[in-house]
Amino acid sequence: MKDYREVLKSYNLKATPQRMYMIDEIEKSGHIDIDNLYESLKNIFPYISLATVYKNINSMIDNGFLTEVKIPKHKARYELSKDSHAHLFCTKCGKLEDVKIDDAWISNNISKESGYNITNTLITFEGVCPPCQKKESR
Ligand SMILES: [Zn+2]
Ligand SMILES: [Zn+2]
Structure with missing residues (x-):
């Protein structure tokens, strides 16, 4: 897994293990929806809640680190901002x-x-x- 600590720091985001793993999953898949992200996170962090995933995603969107891609009639996907x-x-x-x-x-x-x-x-x-x-x- 890549080290995302520096890049998170540059966005004023705390580099928690959960966040690092989220970013890794998002980068690997390119675009991921919340269900798939949650499923893969549960393999590593069995006690993580969907609310926690949403909270992290939203704070990373607020800081401009992640971008939400809206798709009509489908769940939004998330990608690293580029x-x-x-x-x-x-x-x-x-x-x-x-x-x-x-x-x-x-x-x-x-x-x-x-x-x-x-x-x-x-x-x-x-x-x-x-x-x-x-x-x-x-
Ligand atoms: Zn197709
Ligand atoms: Zn894209």
């Missing part, structure tokens, strides 16, 4: 992938047209991933 990007969501298998997008260009134009001061961009494309397409055509 450069802004859009998401591809497979409606068949639930896979969530990152996709690079020039969102600065989009928000600049929207801002110009609407007069809004854009502070956040959330873009998620829904569709069917290549492996699921293959299964369908069989």
